[in-house]
Amino acid sequence: MKNINISFGMSELLIIFAFLMFSASKWFSITAFVLGVLGKLSTIAIAQAKKDEEERKVEQTFEKLGNVITEVISNAGNKKSSGSFH
Numbered sequence: 001m002k003n004i005n006i007s008f009g010m011s012e013l014l015i016i017f018a019f020l021m022f023s024a025s026k027w028f029s030i031t032a033f034v035l036g037v038l039g040k041l042s043t044i045a046i047a048q049a050k051k052d053e054e055e056r057k058v059e060q061t062f063e064k065l066g067n068v069i070t071e072v073i074s075n076a077g078n079k080k081s082s083g084s085f086h
Contacts, residue, residue: 009043010036011040014033015032015033015036018031018033
C-alpha cells in the first residue's frame, strides 16, 4: 500500500482563500489559486527529486559493492604462493 501524506500548508490555504474570495475579487482569487497550485506542484517536484537522488545513491552503492566483489573474486585465483605469511 502506498504511503499517503496528508498535509495542510500554504498551498492548500491559498486555494481555499481563492474559493472564498472569488465573489469579492475575481482576479485576486485567480491569482491566489494559481499560486496555490504552483506551490503544490513545486513541493511535489522537490519531493520526487529527493526520492530519485536517494535511489541513485543506493544504486551507485550496490554497483560499487558489485565491482569490489567481482574484483576480489577475479583476483583470488591470480595470487601466487611464495610460501611466506604475507
